[in-house]
Amino acid sequence: MQTVYLKEHEGNAHNFVGTLSSAASAPWWSAFGSQSVHQGESCGQVKPFSLELPNCIDQLAATKPLARGADQVLGKGHITQFTIFPDDCKMSDDAQKLQTTMSLQSSLTDPQSRFEIGFSLPTICAKYPYTDQFYGLFSAYAPQISGRIMLPLNMTSDDEPIYVNAKQYHGIIRRRQSRAKAVLDHKLTKRRKPYMHESRHLHAMRRPRGCGGRFLNTKNSVDGNGKIGNEVHKTVGEQLQSSGSQSSEFLQSEVGTFNSSKETNGSSPNISGSEVTSMYSRGGLDSFSLNHLGSAVHSFADMIDGGRGMIIPTKWVAAAGNCCNLKV
């Protein structure tokens, strides 16, 4: 008996696919007309069996396959009678077995319908017989959208369906599976690292900074008043130019500074390379965050710091413990 029921359901599923294709070819109002014909037939069939309430519910659940079967064979009536007869046998045997069979069928058809269509339509049909009409119309509308396929709802957190380019559908599904696999293997981390290397981060935190967050430059503290004026003028000129040249200017000045420090102290080239790298990354970020008013304040702060020439060298010597600058 279960085999017969499974065959019947598979046939109905095939009929549904045929109905969908016919709906795609025909205009929507014609599909609506055919659906109204289905409902009329189902009403006619339900009336003779409305004696008992549980029988009525079972008949409502079983009417959907009957309606689809009637769609396939409109002219022949004896096949319809044949499908009614096995239902009576099952109802006379056990109601629980029937429910178990229906649940098994629904579980079997779910993955197939999930992969074929974006949403599990047979399950909704089994639960709400009146919603079938609405979903039929919705299916009639879906093929009208040119070149768009709806993504499966269970993979997205959004409530609304997302339509994508038909050419990209399989690629998107493949990428989703790859990302899910990466998450399962714990290879993907959502959180972003603020810095790459701990030691470089600690070194950058120890460096002295001026107003606006820039690293202090050795030339500013060493040079006299005349060159401080030139530096202020150069700073104003830099602000008018683009930030790209500004960062390159910083890089050049830093390279010169480290060359002089290398000659005096004989420090290793590793330190200069890493410090140039961290300086470049920090300078790039700070230059974007500065605005015009901040730069003006920075230039005024340079003049004030130029007036107090004794404080900066002391700070520089105190901060840099590993390499001391003898020029001060």
Add this chain to the structure above:
Amino acid sequence: MEDSIGGSSSNDNNIIKEQDRLLPIANVGRLMKQILPQNAKISKEAKETMQECVSEFISFVTSEASEKCRKERRKTVNGDDICWALATLGFDDYAEPMRRKSRTKIQEASTNQNDLC
């Protein structure tokens, strides 16, 4: 430029995988800056978002090309496969300029080989 201070730096797997997964953010910011006016500024969040988007796009196109190579039982993904993948995914406007650039590079390589001979 991979030197570090105070001995070896701690490189756990997360950092390495993040570096492998995403493009360098400085290069992404530089490319974004090329198309903008001189006085324009780009926020850090914009760079990070664009970094995620371009990295995902590269993986998306490359997986399509890799699928084609798998079907044809080839192990090397070449430039023509990338152009084919762009056309297959609907990016026809990008596939043709990429094909022309790829052809130009091939011609340059041929010219260099002729000079060597």
